Amino acid sequence: MFQRHLRWITNLPRVKPFYAMKCNNTAAVLRMLSALGTGFDCASKAEMELALSLGVTPDRIIYAHTTKPLSHIRYAHTHRVDVMAFDSEDELLKISLCHAQAKLVIRIAVDDSESLIRFSLKFGARLASVGKLLQRAGELTLEVIGVSFHVGSGCTGGLAFKRAIADARHVFDIASLLGFQMRLLDIGGGFSGIGDFQEKFEEFSEVINESLDEFFPPDSGVEIIAEPGRYYVESAFTLAANVIAKRVVVNDVDERDDGEDNISDRVMMYYINDGVYGSLSCITFDPAHSNLEPYLHRAVESSEPRYKSVIWGPTCDSIDRVTENYWIPELHVGDWLLIDNMGAYSVSVSTDFNSFERADIYPVVSAKTWNALNLSHIYGIIQ
Numbered sequence: 001m002f003q004r005h006l007r008w009i010t011n012l013p014r015v016k017p018f019y020a021m022k023c024n025n026t027a028a029v030l031r032m033l034s035a036l037g038t039g040f041d042c043a044s045k046a047e048m049e050l051a052l053s054l055g056v057t058p059d060r061i062i063y064a065h066t067t068k069p070l071s072h073i074r075y076a077h078t079h080r081v082d083v084m085a086f087d088s089e090d091e092l093l094k095i096s097l098c099h100a101q102a103k104l105v106i107r108i109a110v111d112d113s114e115s116l117i118r119f120s121l122k123f124g125a126r127l128a129s130v131g132k133l134l135q136r137a138g139e140l141t142l143e144v145i146g147v148s149f150h151v152g153s154g155c156t157g158g159l160a161f162k163r164a165i166a167d168a169r170h171v172f173d174i175a176s177l178l179g180f181q182m183r184l185l186d187i188g189g190g191f192s193g194i195g196d197f198q199e200k201f202e203e204f205s206e207v208i209n210e211s212l213d214e215f216f217p218p219d220s221g222v223e224i225i226a227e228p229g230r231y232y233v234e235s236a237f238t239l240a241a242n243v244i245a246k247r248v249v250v251n252d253v254d255e256r257d258d259g260e261d262n263i264s265d266r267v268m269m270y271y272i273n274d275g276v277y278g279s280l281s282c283i284t285f286d287p288a289h290s291n292l293e294p295y296l297h298r299a300v301e302s303s304e305p306r307y308k309s310v311i312w313g314p315t316c317d318s319i320d321r322v323t324e325n326y327w328i329p330e331l332h333v334g335d336w337l338l339i340d341n342m343g344a345y346s347v348s349v350s351t352d353f354n355s356f357e358r359a360d361i362y363p364v365v366s367a368k369t370w371n372a373l374n375l376s377h378i379y380g381i382i383q
Helices: 002-011 027-036 045-053 070-078 089-098 127-139 159-177 200-215 367-373
Strands: 015-020 039-042 061-063 083-086 103-107 115-117 143-148 153-155 184-186 223-226 239-250 266-272 306-312 321-329 336-339
Touching (some): 089 127, 103 127, 159 184
Parallel strands (some): 015 223, 039 061, 061 083, 103 143
Antiparallel strands (some): 239 336
16 A cells, blocks of 8 residues: 555645545554545545544545435534535535535536446536536535546546546636635546556546646645545455365266366366455456456466366355356365455455355555554554
């Protein structure tokens, strides 16, 4: 995470990151990011509670969810979390009732057609309705200070950011005519740095920086933030899964062993202690994280034969399949498989279906990072 943060501030020097807690809310992650000076994007009362309990000050939190329960808005008011998003008149009415002193950010729907995971169907005010919403906020004497958007996760085209920033500029101009003092732009999330997106972060950063200089130059006085999640944590976690059972299938249906080692006739079935109901739920719902490549923890000789293998999770559901037609050396009960890049939307969305335990988490930080951030005062990063 430390190196990812350095990469962020180098490439996007004007954009302050507010980490999206929904991505991975492990306490060690949050403490590390707090030490790095990031803000936090919270979507619920529980996320605000967790951030505040770890010493995050309210001014470093944006309550970015646009559809909030009344009790959660009241909690934000009680604990001085003032910056929050809205995209509808009904949300304005709730905020007026429970937190009239809030500093509001209007979320707009933008073109996210080039992204693997799209959000504008569910969230964001259409540009045609922005003027009416801002007028209503004025009638309710609510303070609107900025604009937010999200181009979607797994964005494949950097121009989506330019179009969205131009749309945000249009909203700023409308708000100014209505008497609002706009001073915050939130460019959302959707950033990654692995797989096919390895080089896109720098490419997108260049587009974002040019667009900000065009529409929101430094002398405009507008603060720029973003809501990165997977960017920070995706590569910070490796899953270690244990082989708990094994079955050999010959010719898919015939399990007789004729004594011949015919690799093509043999399918290896392995069952591990984690799966799609646990840390690997990304297999079923996250198209931005579909390339799982488990590998053995032990050394593998190049001469070892590879077998067509299926890796299953531990539950009684046949949906719980981790890989299919995956060629690996023969595994044995007790072997460990490692899967890299498992930090994003893994532990935060795992369940205990069939009462299988969630994965234990063991935080590790290098001595170089420990010393660079003076982490000795932050309890819990290393046990």
